[in-house]
Amino acid sequence: MSPIKIGIIGGSGFANPDLFTEEGSKEVKTPFGNPSAPYRIGKVNGIECVLLARHGANHTIPPTYVNYRANIWGFKELGCTHIIATTACGSLQEDVHPGDIIMFNTFIDRTNLRTSTFFDGTVTDKTKGVCHIPMEPALCDKLAEVIYNTACERNVKAHPKGTVVCIEGPRFSSIAESKLYRSWGAHAVNMTAVPELCLAKELGLLYCSVGVVTDYDCWHEVIVNAQDVLKCFKKNIEKVSSVLHTAIPKIASMSWDDDIESLKKVVASSMVN
Template identity: 80%
Template sequence: MIPIKIGIIGGSGFANPDFFQEESSKEIVTPFGKPSAPFRIGKVNGVECVLMARHGINHTIPPTYVNYRANIWGLKELGCTHIIATTACGSLREEIHPGDIIMFDTFIDRTNLRTSTFFDGVENTPTRGVCHIPMEPAFCNKLSEVIYESACQNKVSAHPKGTVVCIEGPRFSSIAESKLYRSWGAHAVNMTAIPELCLAKELGLLYSAIGIVTDYDCWHEVIVNAQDVLKCFKKNIDKVSLLLQNVIPKISTLPWDDEITSLQKVVATSMVN
């Protein structure tokens, strides 16, 4: 069986969870620059994990300027096979309440300033050629299902799937945009799912995102502001921390060889040299 190591990407307000054991810190300079923060290496209930603070330890990096490539490359270099990302999101549906979590299963990309591939034709990097990676399925369905089932067992209000619209940020949506996303059938809006997901898939990493609902976006006729979003996110940190502590040991006991090797084949067949 392929040994499992789980990368955890901490979103807004989730940079320093206290559930790591046997912890150390490691700085890596990747071929794509410096990651957002040093990697925290340790164990969660006996399972080897690596934590990356997406926005920096003190949330100093806005979504557009996160070095997603360096973060994902570093997790791969440290031996991760899976990534569980936590991310704040705004609900686009009445039934998806602030404080709920939602497991994204597909996305609409509204970003336009980010490098979304490792294979960009730049010389002197370890990636060559062009990678036309398919995005269906976008997220790892098996990983998301395990997290969702664990959330339900722990009585966390959770939604098993949903479409996320990833916007450029750091500004929030206008009401016209918010209503447009609702008309598309989307369930949530956030600022970091893309290109993080795409890059993880290019490197053959199984990726799932826990969307932590912080607000109803502005379609609900309530003005969204950063302080309220962070306050709601922090209010739910303990809930998400407990969920991760419960689900990570479960993930480690499951067979993942088929999913990992299948994704590796997808990557190989997506390359044009």
């Protein structure tokens, strides 16, 4: 069984020393520029992990201007095989409540200003050609299942699957947009799923997204605002941290050789040179 290394994308909730034992930090230079912040190197419940604050150490980078390519490339450079991404999201359904977590399994892309591939032929010889990566499955179901089952064991309200609509941001949805997304049957809306998950798949990284539901967007009775979203996210990130504290050793004890090899073949078969 080959060793694995887990990357975690998230916020300040992982600064809790009871969760994360930090051994240092590392700045990574990539062909695509600088990642959002230095990578924190350490252990979660004894398992080696790499942590990155998606929006920078002080949440100063808007969703559109996150350097997603540099962030994901850096995880690969540091030897990561898996990525667990935490993200705030707004619920689009009555039964998905603020405080719940939701494991996304597919997405609808409503962004329009972001580069969603490494393979544009402009940056590095390693990314020559065109990569027509399939997006079904969009995320790693096996990884999501471990986290969902762990949440249930810890009595954390969780949803095993869900469709996320990724909007450009940083503005929130209009009421017309929110109602449209609901009519599509989507479960949540956020601003960072794309191109993060697409880029991870292109590099052969097993990726899952843990949505932390912070609000009901604007279709519900209360209009969403940024301060309430951040307050709810910070309140509930400890809940997610406790789930990951238990789930990560489980992930590390499993064999992922077949999953990694299968994804490598998908990437190779997607290339047109």
